[in-house]
Amino acid sequence: MDDDVPLILTLDDSGSSASAPLDDLDREELPNENGGSYDVINDTSSPAAGDCCAQQSSARHNWEMNYQEAAIYLQEGENNDKFFTHPKNAKALAAYLFAHNHLFYLMELSTALLLLLLSLCEAPAVPMLRLGIFVHATLELFALIVVVFELSMKMRWLGFQTFIRHKRTMVKTCVLFVQFIEAIVVLVRQTSHVRITRALRCIFLVDCRYCGAVRRNLRQIFQSLPPFIDILLLLLFFMVIFAILGFYLFSPNHSDPYFNTLENSLVNLFVLLTTSNFPDVMMPSYARNPWSCVFFIVYLSIELYFIMNLLLAVVFDTFNDIEKRKFKSLLLHKRTAIQHAYHLLITKQRPSGISFKHFEGLLRFYKPRMCARERYLTFKALNQSNTPLVSLKDFYNFYEVVGLKWKAKRNREHWFDDLPRTAFLIFKGINILVKSRMFQYAMYTVVAVNGIWILVETFMLQGGNFFSRNVPWSYIVFLTIYGVELLLKTTGLGPIEYLSSGWNLFDFSVTLFAFLGLMALAFNMEPFYFIVVLRPLQLLRLFKLKKRYRNVLDTMFELFPRMASLGLTLLIFYYCFAIVGMEFFAGVVYPNCCNTSTVADSYRWVNHTVGNKTVVEEGYYYLNNFDNILNSFVTLFELTVVNDWYIIMEGVTSQTTHWSRLYFMIFYIVTMVVMTIIVAFILDAFVFRMNYTRKNQDSEEDNGIVLEKEISKEEVVGIIELYKRSSAAAETAQLQKIVLQMDKYGQMSTLFLGRRSRTKSDLSMKMYEEEIQEWYEEHSRKEEPQMPLQEPASAPNSSLKPLSLRQRSQTVI
């Protein structure tokens, strides 16, 4: 968003005041209004134009520095970067700018991915991707060197002191060091040793700028741990009690293999907690005495149905609490950032607000891609008062307003309004047809019929050769109908309006795929059926019919980024366990490996001949191994699903030691934590959403945040003047276009609409409305003794600030 900050400025900076710390620039001496001649808005402050050139240039340069620092503060506020990592001098600023742009982030990400992907090619490698030790070790070394470079940039920016204090970076450095040594050892010995530390490679991914959500998830998981562990202990406690009880009760029965020792008793009750061995573990004792089922029913009722749900309740509650606290601290952090930026932008002469000139300067650094028109609109949207200045109170809305996309409100209702009369009438007719309920319901009927058709058709195929070369006529019929619908809608609504709805986009892509499928079929292409099976997806359109589904699907799309980051978090855990699993269990299970264990059947692979036919008896479980990282992932997924996980555990255990069980049990507990968090998250998100809709039942149909602003011709001319003076040709030209447009339609002003989609933060803002006010008051009360922020009369750019700033950052962290 904000990372294309021009490097020129940094060079410029190092050229003129290289060694002066950024914060220590003597801002008191700044000519606070620069002559005021750049101001578009009728400014009453005394213009001091005609100063000497050199001073003006220096003043402008100092202002540029202020703009940049303010922009950095706002970025830090947005990204929740703590202020103690704020660049402190020009050198740090250079490094900061270097390390904060998408190119650098991409490098970070790709290095981390490269390191992770290396495990595909290392020792127990995926057969197709196997690489020589020399090759993959060199690749690893290369990647590690890139990481070293990244870290050195970070050190340059943070300074050694802060670098040491930053925990995550320190851990990363240590891991890097270990990895480096190991990579060199591998390269020297030309053979892989046991490298469990590879599991730590994830930290490079976690530390990426793009993986901020994963870091947040991990933090949330660790914060939920204490109550989780408490309840886990309760769970284990009951397990031990029941294990002793079970041992006493059932070990006299010699046909019961599940309780013959205390260890077995414990392990089997642990597995029973996952229900994975359920009726089986009960059967031998149940066969002897029917009343022994009471033991198992009581155990499951207490452990599975009560304490496990308690676990969810506790995590859910903690999660709720954390979400709220996180929202609060983020909000206050943003507020502090805005305060910092504000104080860099106001002047001594006019301490009550920011003028457009300075605001424009800030946006030049904060959002370089924004055009002049949008900058002015953002300024106008922020400015609630009638004065030409944005006060601190207005400026607090900065983050809500800056994300808006501005568009001139259309004068024409439909795209075809300018066409000749006949064409207009035709298109108008189509438009009315397409928007009618009748048409919609007709389409729903077609989709439903199509669904039933597909079902019946598939049912009739029963084992025949259903990939016949003839295109089924039903397929063509339905596809034609969908095609006609698509055509009508596109012409009736205009392509832009048509594609602006998510649902239409969905229809469009599904129809397109179906058409591709038809093409593939016509030309006898092989991967055809992958496309044909997408056809039932059309049926998803039926879910638009009911409000609850629309709600659910909307929430789903809103949640998607968060879900993806949770999935990624889970994958990181998978990676760690996969590496450990591969190091210990690679190659231990194979067909017929476990004939001595109780799960021998599942690992059997017998190929015997009955009469003339060869009968293959396959247990298949030998496929669930740790032979390479892909297999390990699948195996771990199976363990996550839990059912029959003990077969995998017992298989591996019978080939290694019984301590291997620890690996599986720990994995179960870890996934239980992550899964509980995921459940709590989904619960929280949906309950929150439903509460929200219940609270705002009247205004339910608004899709996103919309703001309206009118700009008069004089204003535009004024801005053009301003840009002309600073010789920004592109901006001037663009603004002049607006003036021309206005002239053409003979308007004195144009209405602009600012739009953005609603985020979770907006919802939270509305939900916690009352509490937020309290937080603000509490926060400003805490601030006051240190710095009277609300008093604009105090010297805005005083050299005292850096100190108080650091003090404040302590309270935020």
Next chain:
Amino acid sequence: MDDDVPLILTLDDSGSSASAPLDDLDREELPNENGGSYDVINDTSSPAAGDCCAQQSSARHNWEMNYQEAAIYLQEGENNDKFFTHPKNAKALAAYLFAHNHLFYLMELSTALLLLLLSLCEAPAVPMLRLGIFVHATLELFALIVVVFELSMKMRWLGFQTFIRHKRTMVKTCVLFVQFIEAIVVLVRQTSHVRITRALRCIFLVDCRYCGAVRRNLRQIFQSLPPFIDILLLLLFFMVIFAILGFYLFSPNHSDPYFNTLENSLVNLFVLLTTSNFPDVMMPSYARNPWSCVFFIVYLSIELYFIMNLLLAVVFDTFNDIEKRKFKSLLLHKRTAIQHAYHLLITKQRPSGISFKHFEGLLRFYKPRMCARERYLTFKALNQSNTPLVSLKDFYNFYEVVGLKWKAKRNREHWFDDLPRTAFLIFKGINILVKSRMFQYAMYTVVAVNGIWILVETFMLQGGNFFSRNVPWSYIVFLTIYGVELLLKTTGLGPIEYLSSGWNLFDFSVTLFAFLGLMALAFNMEPFYFIVVLRPLQLLRLFKLKKRYRNVLDTMFELFPRMASLGLTLLIFYYCFAIVGMEFFAGVVYPNCCNTSTVADSYRWVNHTVGNKTVVEEGYYYLNNFDNILNSFVTLFELTVVNDWYIIMEGVTSQTTHWSRLYFMIFYIVTMVVMTIIVAFILDAFVFRMNYTRKNQDSEEDNGIVLEKEISKEEVVGIIELYKRSSAAAETAQLQKIVLQMDKYGQMSTLFLGRRSRTKSDLSMKMYEEEIQEWYEEHSRKEEPQMPLQEPASAPNSSLKPLSLRQRSQTVI
């Protein structure tokens, strides 16, 4: 609580004004003050003593009627009985009183239980309990006749019109009719036919007065159904799409038995949703093409991890909402009941409140067991003003106050205060010791050591003959320590204070059991080990140490009644399914029954000889059958736990038709609903509790509701006067005892403490404090146009009331 309303009154009523409807009694003519001579409180209203005897007696009689009706209103408010079932005349009142006492309720319950238990002895009977057809059919007829009698009483009370309108009663009547006919048919034919309608017997249990909680649960389940079904459809929709997809993808693989037809594909994906066949269903295709695991991973991620959790979220949300609405309607219902009662108790002369005399009259009917002292204390606790009357505003707290148990505040701090000096010092020392933290932590250490000891001891036993006849010395040592602790605590605190704490009670009973175990061991009794295994329960004491556990356990105990009712609800569903299962599947599975199915191994029972030894191969699953109701319950529990349920399903299916799967699938969905509700309930209860503790962190240590009231000697003497006049000897004697006590200690007044445990309703009251005020206002606004309740100046006993009452009840229902 309130059900021992004396029958005499009813007879008295029918004797004097038999046919006059209760509500139509011309209360305008009541001598509103009865001369005021009964009033204890200094009454300023003109005493009209010396009226003719007959008039006074009639007035008193009318007052008695008012008391009784007010008491009935309050009962209805408490039990959430709708006011349209209010008895309308003297005959109805007689029936109402007959049908509202514990004897009648017990009869109801026992009849229902008898009917349910009959299925133990009917056709596929539990072997030991088999009864002849003649016997059990006669028993059934007898029980049904009792139900007829109950229903006829209810009809007498409700009147035919209301009886017809009352849905639950109507359903019960229809079921009764069907059951009656069937029972006669069985008796005539002397053979049982297919009687699925037996599943409906549950309704007799559900309709019992004692099963109100079950009814509420069922209502809640049905109310949660609509959103549940919506999401279920989404789930099934994706299932169908994936079934078609899976069929296309995997049916070309002939070694894959799971997707060879569309039906199989659907069934297996349904089972996969329960994860019950997970790695197996994937294995054949995974063995062919490793990438086919993507299909299963995507399916499980969408269905199991997303939509199933969505289901929970939706149910949880609905549940939350319903709980709040239920609380609101109950609260308002109670309020209306109180208003009704209030208007029956005030008089024309003093319309601003209820005097003690009338309040006492009400309590005589509402809580006949309450003693005179408690009645007066309740009155005092309600009366917030300085006047001798309880206003409507005060009277609104009736339900909160009437449950308090009153006790005179002790003058002595310890039980041994009256003992001689030496004894006092000894006991005081023990008291201080027992209350010290040191002692507590010492005991925790002993318990922990005991725990580890038991674990180690059990671990060492490993398969030996551990029921040796020697008493292990460790057992005696620990038991002695616990015994000494128990003794010290009892003497130090006094038995009453000791046993008033739940935790002490727990310690006491566990120690007692351990002692019984020792006794049993000493006398070589057989069932000894059942008691010895209770020893680890001592370890539960360790959980007192941490606040979270105390919280959890407290909540657990608070939740217990509700959990029990949920369990009972589940059992009722079990019963229905067990009956249906028995009718269709009794006797279909047996050893080696299913050799043609895919699950043959699980049902195998082979007895073959290898060398000299007989080896038994047992699959045991034939034990999971529907051969009698107890077996059915165990089988259904196994289906509830879900793991490997498809083995049971496939076994039964292979012996019957493939439509049997419907039974199992429906059962799965029903238990899913009930289980989701249970989870939502636990979640809700704990989150609520935790929010509550977070909100009231300062006052966390209060255990229950406590109220203090002081009574002076004059007041007691005044009440004695009152009771003497109404010649209530028992009450007078009791009160005089208090006066004597006061005289003994030379006090002018005694302090009484009212105590009761806190209920969920109290918590809710505190949580929704602000909203409750809104509800009240909204409620009274709704009421106002119909009846100006807040205006005490209006005729309190006007004959207009019955009409307006019925109108109001409409708004409440």
